[in-house]
Amino acid sequence: MLIKTLLLVVGVVALASAEKYDGYKVFEVTPTTADQIEALFTLSKDADQFDFLSLSRIPGESARVLISPEIEQYFKTILEQKNIRYQLADSDFGRSITTEILENRLLRQLKPYSGSGRLGTERYYSHEEINAYLDDLAARYPSRVTLKVVGKSYEGRILRTITITNGDGRLGKNVILMDGAFHAREWISPASVVYAIGELVENFEENAELLQDYDWIVLPVVNADGYEYSQLSRSTRLWRKTRQPVTINGKECYGTDPNRNFGFHWMGKGASSNHCSDIYAGPKPFSEPEAVVVRDLIHSYSDRGIMYLTVHSFGSYVLYPWGWTPDLPDTVEDLHEVGMAGADAIKAYSGSTYTVGSSTQLLDEAAGASDDYAFQAGFPISFTMELPRGGLYGFDPPASSIDRLVKETWVGIRAMGKKVTEKYPMPKAVYL
C-alpha cells in the first residue's frame, strides 16, 4: 500500500514536471527536387504535427522542423521513402530552449534599462522597456520625434507609434511606415526596428538624407501581448499569434495570426479556419485589435505613404506582393528594384545573401497579410523583410548575435529607404 502510494506520488510529480517540448528534436531537412518539396509542403499543412518553419520553394534550401517523440519514427520513414536528406539539428530541444529563456532572464537582471539613453544590443527588451526608450527619445529630441497612442492590444497594452522627422516643420512629406513583432516569437524583428529608430533619431546627421523629404512612422511592437507571452517560459517561447481567446464548439484556443487577419482575401490560401492553428485567420477580418491598429495606420498615411515595411523572421528574404496569389503585380519591376537595393547593400556589408521576390513565388500563398493590404491600399512599395535565421529554431538568434544582425538589417532598411527617396522624390500627390 505504502509503495503504491509512493509510486503514485512519484508519478504525479513526474507528470507535473514533464514540460512542453520534453523529448522534442529539431531536424534539418533539405529537399532538392520538386517532388520532395511538394511532400514537405503537404506535411507542413498538418501544422499541429509537423511544425515547419520557413519552408521555401527553392530546391536545396534547408528547413527546420520540430518533431515530437510520438511522431519521430513516422516522420523519418516519410523522409527515407522520399529520399529527402535530413540531419538532427538538436537532440534535446526542451533543454536548449530552457537555457535560452534563462539566459534572457539573467541578462535582463544584469543589464536593466535605466530609462535613459540608447537601448543596447546585448539582449532582447520587453515591450515596456521599448516604450520607455520611445519616451526617452521624445524627451531628448522633441523637435524631431513625436509619439502617438494608436490603440491597445487585446490585453490592454498601449501601442504607440514614433514619428521621426528632420524637424524642419514641413508638412505633407512622403511617408515610410514600418512595423515589427507581428509574430510574437520573432524577437529579432522588434530588436531591429528599435535599432533603426535609434539610427534615424540618434545618428541623425549620418542619415539626414532619409528624412529630407520623408517622415518615418514606426510601430515597433505590433503584437505586444504575444511578444510578452513568448518571453515568459520555455513552453511559451514559440508563441506566434495574438492572445485573444476564441471558443468554437466548446473548445477554447488562444490567439489569431495577426498576419492572416487583414480584410483582403481574408481566409484565402495559406490561412486556417482552425482556431487552434498557428495560422488561424481569426473569426472575422480584423477581429484582432492589433491588426486594426495597423490597418488604420495604413489608411491614415496612404495619401503620403510610399513604402510599407513589416519586419519578420526568418529566412533572409525581401518579399513583395502578392502573397495571396502567384500572380505578380504590374509594378513588379519597381518592387524588385527597391528590394534588390536592400539585398545588394546587405551583401556588400556582411556577405549575407537575401532573396528578393514575390511572397507566393518564394514561399507559398499566405492570404490576409499586412503587406498585401498596404499595397492594395496604395503604398506603391510594400515589403515583408524576413531577417536571417539564428539559434536552434531560426527565431532565436542568441543574444550575442543581436548586434551583428540589427546592424546588418539597418544597412538593408537604409538602402531601401534611400532607393525609395530617389525613385519617388516628389510628394506622393504628384504621382497620383
Ligand code: 0X9
Ligand atoms: O507567413 C507569414 O506571415 C510571413 N512569414 S513568417 O515566417 N514570419 O510567419 C510571410 C508573409 C509574407 N506575405 C504574404 N504572404 N502576404
Ligand code: ZN
Ligand atoms: Zn512573421
